[in-house]
Amino acid sequence: MNDMTLTERALEATEIKFAARDVQVYYGTSRAIKDVNIDILDKTVTAFIGPSGCGKSTFLRCLNRMNDTIDVCRVEGDILLDGEDIYDKKVDPVQLRAKVGMVFQKPNPFPKSIYDNVAYGPKIHGLTRNKAELDEVVESSLRKAALWNEVKDRLDSPGTGLSGGQQQRLCIARAVATSPEVLLMDEPCSALDPIATAQVEELIDELRGNFSVVIVTHSMQQAARVSQRTAFFHLGNLVELGDTTQIFTNPKDPRTESYITGRIG
Amino acid sequence: MNDMTLTERALEATEIKFAARDVQVYYGTSRAIKDVNIDILDKTVTAFIGPSGCGKSTFLRCLNRMNDTIDVCRVEGDILLDGEDIYDKKVDPVQLRAKVGMVFQKPNPFPKSIYDNVAYGPKIHGLTRNKAELDEVVESSLRKAALWNEVKDRLDSPGTGLSGGQQQRLCIARAVATSPEVLLMDEPCSALDPIATAQVEELIDELRGNFSVVIVTHSMQQAARVSQRTAFFHLGNLVELGDTTQIFTNPKDPRTESYITGRIG
């Protein structure tokens, strides 16, 4: 029903990056995402909030078709990136994912050196012309992810030998290094201390200048700090989507309100 | 030098659970933990805080000898549990780990059903006499970890098919199910929404009645909420250890202060 209004808004706003229409996601027979309609704007940070297991990650993974890798997972409905259906036959998921980068919920560094972990994306996309440029990209990405100081002396040691938070930042650096147009971040700061968190939030803010960022977070404060728009998911439904200030100060849906005030889980 | 004073204190306080003396941990040649002396009290929640990569997980893993599994890792110094050196030749690490349970930083469910994940510990420790008791333990553990409602209909589906936060709670349930004397929790709420977090914190509080809990967290608020004592680590050193209120209101060390106020990372 509110499908109509959302579509209209999409037509008005030229800077819509992602538009999802009636998206359903099934794991086998169970439906994890129900009828989700959402517009994600360009040059904006959108936060997904909601209780654990409500489908945030699932929906996020739809946006760059990472769900393709799960056998039992099935996506219905349309998801448009810049007006183009990303589930179209013609679309190459590889190109899509180059545009839409992702940081996963569980840090998953490659069993390679720290340097190679970060250099991996630029190398496969041919973003640099020579070793010096590559070094530069690696350094700047690690700096952006607030990891450079900790690892600059051991770029050759394996990425799997880092602490949990360091691994998470490594994954952020890895995603940033490919300079995607959209960055999907699934709880990027969950294992980070406040200072590192602040640095990553700074990075997100910086990225917003050119790109669109979608961030899943469990911290209302963080959502309030970094995002311009917030989407609240509950039991697979997109309950409410709106300006962050509005959502946090004046939620329309009673469920949103009770979640924000800490009453439902 | 302050070794003396600490030892004296240990003699006074009867309720010391863990006592660490001059603990050094090396990964190969690099030293990750330097000269740590710490007492962890029984029936208390101790929080470890500190910037990412400072050695919190490393030290935590020393407490139940999970470091034994890392080839390059070497531990020096003494760690006493109830006055007995856990690194003694005579100590069976298995028994130690049954007493000292652990929740890891990255959720690592077994590739088995949810039920089997939780039932595994009670089964190998022979904690239940029959299937009914086991069912009960599984249910109560899942309830304690605030996961029961979400998974009660699919106890037979694989634990690896859960969402990030659900996996984390599953691991908490798994650890709780063996009723350890000490529970080490490495960022147990990092992937949890506020409500689930509150539930886990409640659980921690409940456990404190009988057991000792050590929790690593990046959230000052959480540390303040759940813990009675807080230890601050920095670059492998234990900078300060004290009552939580004291640490947060009146830190002695300037480094602690700057961390808490958000100045160093």
Added chain:
Amino acid sequence: MTAESTNSGTSLYKTDARTKRRNASEARFRIYGMAAVGFGVLALIVLLTSVLGTGLGAFRQTFLTMPVALDAATLDKKGNRDPAEMAKVTTIGYQKILEKALIAELTEQKLIPEGMSAKDVGGLISKEAPAQLRNKVLANPELVGQTITFRALANGRIDGYFKGRVTMESAALDSNVSPAQLELADKMRAANLLGLSFNWGFIFDPDASELRPEAAGLGVAILGSLYMMIIVLVLSLPLGVAASIYLEEFAPTNRWTDLIEVNIANLAAVPSIVFGILGLAVFINFANMPQSSPLVGGLVLTLMTLPTIIIATRAALKAVPPSIKDAALGVGASKTQTVFHHVLPLAMPGILTGTIIGLAQALGETAPLLLIGMVAFVRDYPGAPPEGFLDPASALPVQVYNFTQRADPAFIERASGAIIVLLVFLLTMNILAIILRRRFERRW
């Protein structure tokens, strides 16, 4: 959602040059993979068709059917039907009876061509037939004096004629068969005296000498291989897995374990015949076990298979992610429990693969058996286990090897037939493993 809204970057629908290149290389890579699988499957198909093409014939055989008068005067001179007395008449005597019976039958049907000697006519019957008849009569002395309908194997060349191996032209050159005999066979076939039918004997009968390829079967070899595989499976799988578990999960990394590791890798490279030398020295000469027995064969093959299973198992154990082990250790499982409850099930596919490949190799191996006396002509079936493990027996690959060495061209088909049986044996052996492996296969 208009199409012109593509302000940033390129359209997803159009692949850019670099992606095209990458996709092309992706496609190439995929094609290489497909080609590799295709190559393997193709090779298999080629080999199988050639084996099946030549080997299926062995399962059908030409038989003669005729009435045979069992003349009491020749078979039981004393007339007391005492088998011990009757045993004095050798197969040569029975051969004459069969020859006579055939000629009588053919004369009656007016089929014998002009000028064909009795010996030539008798040449149509396999040399195995007299022995069969003799056994039949000795088993049931009351038959003497009666006329029975007897089904006899036809001579291998005659059989070859109906399978296309022998032609009129080749028979003209062949010293063992004449075109006249083939013409006679044709007539007999028309008269329904002779025809092809399924040959159970090939599967159940023992081997036969070079003079009667048509009678050669695989019974003893199948039993021998079965016995050996039981021993190999029972010993090598637990031993191999146990050794791998120790080396991969428990052993400290030091010189001693390095030594064991190199040793195992090196054992895999030891030519199989050297294992035969070892078996001869250790099991037969030192431990005084009997020659040609499936027990010794099984032990030798076990030693030969172990490295394969160990190498595969270790690789599989190594691939189990450490986080799973951590999880188990963290709830207070002992190392042993961790291994047996979590690591081993996850490593199962690799272990089963190693077992499949190791057993396949053991099943098809001849060289080590050469030295322990199993490459032999054995006609008596080994007994039932466990004593049967000590009786002489042959093995399927040995039978293949022997058949390929024999002069009579009829053995070529039998060699391929034996290979078919061996492959069926292998498949039945593997099916359980393959099903199990599919159950254990999963990603985490």
Added chain:
Amino acid sequence: MSLGILSLIVAALAAAGFFLGRRFALAKVAGDARRLHSLPGYYGQTVFLFTAVPAFLVLGLWLLIQPIVIENRVAGTIAPADIPEGSSVGLVMSDVRRIADGIERVVSEGRMTEPELAAHDDIRGELASAGVALGNDVRPSVVEAARNYRDLSAASSLAMSGLVLALALAGMAFALRRISPDFRARNVSETFVRYLLIAASTVAILTTVGIVLSLVFETVHFFRLYSADKFFFNTVWNPQFRGGSDLGIWPLLWGTMYVSLIALLVSVPVGIFAAIYLAEYASKRVRAVAKPMIEILAGIPTIVYGLFALITVGPMLRDFFAQPMGIGSSSSSVMTAGLVMGIMLIPFVSSLSDDIINAVPQSLRDGSYGLGATQSETVKQVILPAALPGIVGAILLAASRAIGETMIVVLGAGAAAKMSLNPFDAMTTVTVKIVSQLTGDTEFASPETLVAFALGLTLFVFTLGLNVLALYIVRKYREQYE
């Protein structure tokens, strides 16, 4: 008591011990297993192990030592005068053993008692009728020794039965006594299991020792007949019937390496690509069919491959490659054998690698796809490096098989020992020559036959060197990843 019955009794005792142990443990805590240190099953397990293992161990040791001890004692009773000209105590002893064995049979068949038999004047004939072969006629002193031997054996095996049973019972009692709620049954039985695992891993060492011992004796013999210098440094292999052969190992080693190299050049790329395809690309159904199919390749007897090489591949290579290019006219060549052997080795590489690739955690793939990598890039740069140790193992296994293969080389590459670079030349390998020299018609004690042992030992040392090298390289390379 026969060995079988004795073992059965011990096994039964052990099984009973298991249940008793369990029951005991549970009884100690009034059925509340939670008060036990370990699970009740572990208590049963310790009793089982304490009952069975020492008993069987002693049984085995006794069986090994008994003959030696008895032999020595009996041999001591044989007067030097009783040993015939040109014979030895050992030979007389083997007669003693056979006679003792024969007496046993005759007596057990109930035909005669032992004293009757000893007094019999045709002992040899009597024993022969019982199926015991004797080389010479029997002298009374030997019969006496045999009777002595028999008595000792009987006494000894009685003692053994008693000891073994007593040990089993004692072990059981000991283990049962130790059971208490605090008894660390799990640790005890796990330590036990650990020792069993160690024992299993020493089988490999024992096999190696066995191989070396069974080769070294004849090898020494060979080097007495043929100079080691010529064996190791001569480059001609040309055995002759009447001596004067050239037996240089180099052409054979060269052939071995050449054929194996070609085989690996075929099987490794094909195998790895097949593994990648099966693990990463193929649908479940294709995989379920194709993998077992390719595995059949490992089970086809090598003689089939040999004939395939001889009849199909060899002439084809000759007619389409070698002859048109003018580099050879032989239908058997290293190329032929290598190609066909490569086909045989495909499953060794593909199936094992496939399992390993499949075991690489999905999160790593996700990480790579998430960065916009194509599947092939993911495979090449993330999965293969992660799976490398296992894949190297598979390749080593394939290489090992290539070195050890006989039939394909005989039929595909020929029997000519040659050192040539031309892959279309006929050559041969060490293994082939081991088999052919060992099974040939030359007399056994000649260098032409004994060279097989020297070849075997040299190849053993050679591959050992290669394996050490491989281990070293793998270690060095792997350090980057773990």
Added chain:
Amino acid sequence: RDQIQSAGSSTVLPYATIVAEAFGENFDFPTPVVESGGSGAGRKKLCEGVGENTIDIANSSSRIKQSDIDNCAANGVTEIMEVRIGYDGIVFASDINGADFAFTPADWYNALAAEVVKDGALVANANKTWADVNAAMPAQDILAFIPGTKHGTREVFDVKVLEAGCKATGALEAFTAAAGGDEKEGAKKCLNLRTDGVSVDIDGDYTETLSRIDANKNAIGVFGLSFYQNNTDKLKVATMDGIVPSVDSIASGDYPVSRPLFFYVKKAHLGVIPGLKEYIEFFVSDDMAGPEGPLAEYGLVSDPELAATQEMVAAETPMGPLN
């Protein structure tokens, strides 16, 4: 153990199996087990000692050697019976559709030897076709599949063909002269074959040679007479010195290339292993090894002195020292 065990030469194997099979059928004893594995290995096994887990009979395509006898004696096997069962003819044959050949040993020597006499001097062999060797023969490329040095057949080929040819062409003389009159050294030189792929050693058996001829139609192979007789539709046999090989021409001694076949019995096992005596008597009986028997039918050249052998077997006479 209740069955007879024998091992050894693969040339004797088919004959042994034929006898074993008939023996099993007509006697109340189990069928003997016949292993292959080579004459050398068979004799070695025979000499491993006396007793149940050693074999009773060694089949051999050549006479036992002194070293074997010594080995036997050292292991307590003092009495061995030597039984000659007949002769094995060795024939030269080519593809059935190929040209006809009539050889002499000299032709073979000139075709395969490393050095041949040309115009009175020793030169490296440069003959390409059979016509180069002997103008009477077709101009077909020389390609010969001869038994590998592991085969007993090779020894016969060496002695009866190559050495004879060496002598006939005068090469032996030249070699001996070159070796300073050492005849033995010269004779050894006769056996050096060319290594340019013209002469191919076959380590497998005759079936392999046959398959190779199938793949190389212009090749000539060396076969046993019995093998040839079973494959007369595929092979064309060549004459040697003008004689066509056959059972008769070999028995009469006209055809030069043949050798005796033996088996050796461990006398200590006689009367001990059930049926052993019966088996060896049956083996050499006229019914089996006689000129009309199945062995001859299969291609064994019956021994003209079979009667003496039968007597020897009946009397259980052990062999004397080698002469």
